[in-house]
Amino acid sequence: MNDLTKIVQDGPVKWFIQSWASRIDCSTGVPCGVLRHFIHQLSQMPLHTPGLNEREAVGIAAGMWLAGKKPLVYMQNSGMLVASNDIGSLLIPCGMDIPFLVTYRGAEGETAPQHFATGAATIPLLNAYGMWHGVLAESNAETLYGECLTGMSATQKPGVILVKRGWTQSKGIAGEVSTSASVETKAPGQIVDLRQPDATLLREEALSAVWQVVPAQVGLISSTGLISRSLFARHHSQNQFYNAGGFGLTSAIGMGFAVSRPEKQIIVVEGDSSCLTNFGNLVSIGHHGPNNLVHVVIDNGAYGSCSEEPSISQSAHFVQTAALMGYQSVYQVNSAQKLSWAVTHALAERKLSLIHVNIQLGGDRNFARPLSMAQNAREFRTQMQ
Ligand SMILES: Cc1ncc(C[n+]2csc(CCOP(=O)(O)OP(=O)(O)O)c2C)c(N)n1
Known part of the structure; x- marks a missing residue:
């Protein structure tokens, strides 16, 4: 059984993925290990263009939105803070209702000190920006993406689904996901x-x-x-x-x-x-x-x-x-x-x-x-x- 089959067989994850997969048509972001199964799914879609950093990913998503697409952006919350000015000065004033899937490091139980301060700043930042946000849990996995879309349409701002570390692992999903692609070397222009x-x-x-x-x-x-x-x-x-x-x-x-x-x-x-x-x-x-x-x-x-x-x-x-x-x-x-x-x-x-x-x-x-x-x-x- 490959990872994808396992994800799809896994109740709440299956429903969550299905609910957002039908409402987005492209994606960008910067990897975080916690999101690897989601990223693997997204990379199977025809248009998946990662950024080199979270700021660039926000720019790419804005361009996708301006092109009439429905992008999803993924990143760690530390990276969301890196891109916070771009969310605040580009996406929000332009009314770009783009959903974000963001790892919630630094949440209760965090052991890595580099995530303590950024974890504490995550929800206050989203509140200050007036952005809809929700934490993914087993009980809301089937409905959270729909809630995010409703929240974004009410605010005309991006919305954020936070994913705590260990969420996918706790659903029994094991193994690594490979998304590497071959890179061709181009002749200089x-x-x-x-x-x-x-x-x-x-x-x-x-x-x-x-x-x-x-x-x-x-x-x-x-x-x-x-x-x-x-x-x-x-x-x-x-x-x-x-x-x-x-x-x-x-x-x-x-x-x-x-x-x-x-x-x-x-x-x-x-x-x-x-x-x-x-x-x-x-x-x-x-x-x-x-x-x-x-x-x-x-x-x-x-x-x-x-x-x-x-x-x-x-x-x-x-x-x-x-x-x-x-x-x-x-x-x-x-x-x-x-x-x-x-x-x-x-x-x-x-x-x-x-x-x-x-x-x-x-x-x-x-x-x-x-x-x-x-x-x-x-x-x-x-x-x-
Ligand atoms: C994050 C951020 N930092 C700094 C600024 C201030 N700022 C506005 S325009 C600009 C420089 C633009 O220079 P350039 O792109 O070379 O164009 P020019 O003004 O020379 O035509 C800066 C630093 C800003 N708007 N946002």
């Missing part, structure tokens, strides 16, 4: 240098150069700060999603969308600091290799939206890194004309592409903020159907 001597480019010129060549059926997801504010104030359109919270997750959101909707195309526009914040996402994107994603990095060498404090972008080697990670086409530009050309070409070529744009510091700062985040998310989701 092609780098095309289109930089012109003495060219100068400002943020607003660069954003307009991208925006002008994005067709209405292509989605555009932009990063936290002045990039989103400038696009919103000067060029708003319903195929644009502004990642006003979740700093550093813009490309993860784009990837979550891209893997969910291979027939659609998506452009991510983010700053160098945004990209550096979750640099590992280049590895994820290169690994999954969605050919419907064009990733534009607007590099002013600084945290421009703050007080132009220097970033360390010159040490990141975005172009070489992307090419090595599996991006198939990589462009370097420093003029509006070549930028528009590169975006147009990348969309037509339909290859996973990165466009690195050198710009100057400075530019306008007095833009209105995209405040209606839930409306923006809903409209984008509808527009991209």
